[in-house]
Amino acid sequence: xxxxxxxxxxxxxxxxxxxxxxxxxxxxxxxxxxxxxxxxxxxxxxxxxxxxxxxxxxxxxxxxxxxxxxxxxxxxxxxxxxxxxxxxxxxxxxxxxxxxxxxxxxxxxxxxxxxxxxxxxxxxxxxxxxxxxxxxxxxxxxxxxxxxxxxxxxxxxxxxxxxxxxxxxxxxxxxxxxxxxxxxxxxxxxxxxxxxxxxxxxxxxxxxxx
Amino acid sequence: xxxxxxxxxxxxxxxxxxxxxxxxxxxxxxxxxxxxxxxxxxxxxxxxxxxxxxxxxxxxxxxxxxxxxxxxxxxxxxxxxxxxxxxxxxxxxxxxxxxxxxxxxxxxxxxxxxxxxxxxxxxxxxxxxxxxxxxxxxxxxxxxxxxxxxxxxxxxxxxxxxxxxxxxxxxxxxxxxxxxxxxxxxxxxxxxxxxxxxxxxxxxxxxxxx
DNA sequence: GTCTATATAGGGATAGAC
DNA sequence: GTCTATCCCTATATAGAC
Numbered sequence: 001x002x003x004x005x006x007x008x009x010x011x012x013x014x015x016x017x018x019x020x021x022x023x024x025x026x027x028x029x030x031x032x033x034x035x036x037x038x039x040x041x042x043x044x045x046x047x048x049x050x051x052x053x054x055x056x057x058x059x060x061x062x063x064x065x066x067x068x069x070x071x072x073x074x075x076x077x078x079x080x081x082x083x084x085x086x087x088x089x090x091x092x093x094x095x096x097x098x099x100x101x102x103x104x105x106x107x108x109x110x111x112x113x114x115x116x117x118x119x120x121x122x123x124x125x126x127x128x129x130x131x132x133x134x135x136x137x138x139x140x141x142x143x144x145x146x147x148x149x150x151x152x153x154x155x156x157x158x159x160x161x162x163x164x165x166x167x168x169x170x171x172x173x174x175x176x177x178x179x180x181x182x183x184x185x186x187x188x189x190x191x192x193x194x195x196x197x198x199x200x201x202x203x204x205x206x207x208x209x210x
Numbered sequence: 211x212x213x214x215x216x217x218x219x220x221x222x223x224x225x226x227x228x229x230x231x232x233x234x235x236x237x238x239x240x241x242x243x244x245x246x247x248x249x250x251x252x253x254x255x256x257x258x259x260x261x262x263x264x265x266x267x268x269x270x271x272x273x274x275x276x277x278x279x280x281x282x283x284x285x286x287x288x289x290x291x292x293x294x295x296x297x298x299x300x301x302x303x304x305x306x307x308x309x310x311x312x313x314x315x316x317x318x319x320x321x322x323x324x325x326x327x328x329x330x331x332x333x334x335x336x337x338x339x340x341x342x343x344x345x346x347x348x349x350x351x352x353x354x355x356x357x358x359x360x361x362x363x364x365x366x367x368x369x370x371x372x373x374x375x376x377x378x379x380x381x382x383x384x385x386x387x388x389x390x391x392x393x394x395x396x397x398x399x400x401x402x403x404x405x406x407x408x409x410x411x412x413x414x415x416x417x418x419x420x
Numbered sequence: 421g422t423c424t425a426t427a428t429a430g431g432g433a434t435a436g437a438c
Numbered sequence: 439g440t441c442t443a444t445c446c447c448t449a450t451a452t453a454g455a456c
Contacts, residue, residue: 005421021313023233026449040422042451102309102372103231116378141401144415148397155394156362158376159369162312166368168326184365187358191351191401205354215439236431250440252433 006044008034010058013051017096022052022104049108056111059094063118066090067125074136075129077186077197083129084185087157088178098161119154126150130189139192152188160184183208216254218244220268223261227306232262232314259318266321269304273328276300277335284346285339287396287407293339294395297367298388308371329364336360340399349402362398370394393418 003011012034016025027048031038045051066086070079091098097115105112127150133139134146141149160181164171171177183204190201213221222244226235237258241248255261276296280289301308307325315322337360343349344356351359370391374381381387393414400411 021316023313024317027451028449037423038450039424039452043421047450099312100310102375103233103313105376106231107234112376112378115376119377142412144412144419145397145400147419148394148400148415151394152362152366152398155366155369155373158373159365163365163368165312166315166322166325167329168322184358184361187355188362188398190355190358202352202354205358209354209357237433238431246439247441248432249434249442253439257432 005034005036005040009036009041009044010051010054014055014094014096017052017055018094018099021099022096023100027051052104053108053110055094056097056114059090059097060114060118062090062093063087064121067118067121069125070128070132075132076136076138077133077193080129080133080186081182084157084182085178088160088182091157091161092174092178095161098158099165101158101162119158122154122157123150126153133189133192138194138197139189140194141192145192149188149192153185156185156188157181180208215244215246215250219246219251219254220261220264224265224304224306227262227265228304228309231309232306233310237261262314263318263320265304266307266324269300269307270324270328272300272303273297274331277328277331279335280338280342285342286346286348287343287403290339290343290396291392294367294392295388298370298392301367301371302384302388305371308368309375311368311372329368332364332367333360336363343399343402348404348407349399350404351402355402359398359402363395366395366398367391390418 009030013025013030016030016033027041028038030051031041034041045054066083068083097104101115105115127146130139130141130146130150134141161177164177164181172180186201187205190198193201219240223235223240226240226243237251238248240261241251244251255264276293278293307314311325315325337356340349340351340356340360344351371387374387374391382390396411397415400408403411
């Protein structure tokens with residue numbers, strides 16, 4: 001049996017928001033693409049914002065599952081690659097949120113609060129991981145450096161896709177763009193690493209240079 | 211004598227774009243605010259995009275003057291504080307560009323190309339300055355680290371205002387927000403500095419923590 | 421649950437008088 | 439240069455039939 005209309009609206013809206021940017025997709029576009037009537041769409045959702053909020057809720061749920069606190073074991077660099085990879089995959093899936101982040105959060109108090117919460121949690125998460133690396137002896141950094149770096153990690157992660165779009169240059173397929181962003185994040189912590197890991201990252205740079 | 215209408219339109223548009231976001235300001239709003247007729251506005255500008263392009267040209271000219279290549283003398287940290295301050299002031303003056311950066315550049319090829327050029331120039335500029343610090347013996351970093359850091363500096367500078375908006379928390383008056391962003395940028399290069407300067411920055415952190 | 425038809429509002433933009 | 443009047447179009451949203 002075909003998926004419920006409500007779900008189909010959400011799915012196609014996500015695809016169109018991601019592709020064209022949420023401000024540039026109207027409810028009529030969505031209805032057209034689905035080959036349903038605008039009236040039908042409004043039977044399932046009060047308004048466009050209602051669709052956006054539902055998609056954001058999907059996003060929030062997924063990203064929350066990815067931002068798991070570090071467990072008892074001290075983290076290593078492999079853990080970080082993996083966690084960044086999972087986070088970036090989810091952000092890519094809902095990249096419309098990031099494309100017009102300020103506009104979307106400015107006009108909707110609910111989304112603004114929830115997004116601020118995600119950022120806060122991400123920053124705490126990053127801080128804990130960095131502290132873990134210090135505790136594991138993999139890196140050395142002061143408290144102030146850890147805090148500043150955690151903020152910078154979150155900032156770069158949040159706006160990497162926008163940056164990559166805006167700096168021009170042909171966009172790769174999504175997965176390569178993401179890999180480059182993850183590398184860029186790793187280079188934020190590279191200078192704090194002990195020589196072995198630091199040199200390793202420097203070597204990897206050639207694979208990601210663009 | 212009062213300023214020419216054309217200039218008044220540009221001035222008030224800039225103020226309104228900065229305050230409400232460019233997508234949320236219509237030509238009618240602008241005309242209302244100026245207490246002129248919409249028809250008059252369209253006598254001076256072909257359309258809204260024409261206004262945006264003119265404001266962007268103003269911005270580009272100013273930011274180009276700020277991004278001066280380092281002169282013969284090797285740079286020190288004071289030079290960097292100063293240059294960042296000048297750049298951030300100009301970005302703040304035209305912050306509407308940054309608020310909806312992806313949307314604005316996506317729909318206008320000309321702005322897209324010009325903004326990409328600014329980013330490219332900023333990255334080259336940052337790279338040169340970092341190399342200068344290395345040459346001056348103030349910091350140590352590999353070529354790969356310099357390149358990655360230059361990119362991160364530009365990325366953080368580009369999206370600092372958006373980040374600050376979106377993370378919530380009461381916004382300070384503009385000047386304090388900017389100072390915090392500049393500090394955040396300095397912390398990107400802190401780990402590469404020799405001990406003296408690195409400790410100095412770490413001490414400053416208390417003034418900027420938020 | 422879905423459609424057709426329509427109401428309403430607003431934004432972009434132009435013509436023509438002054 | 440400026441205004442009034444207006445047109446066109448698109449977007450959101452609703453009513454009521456099926």
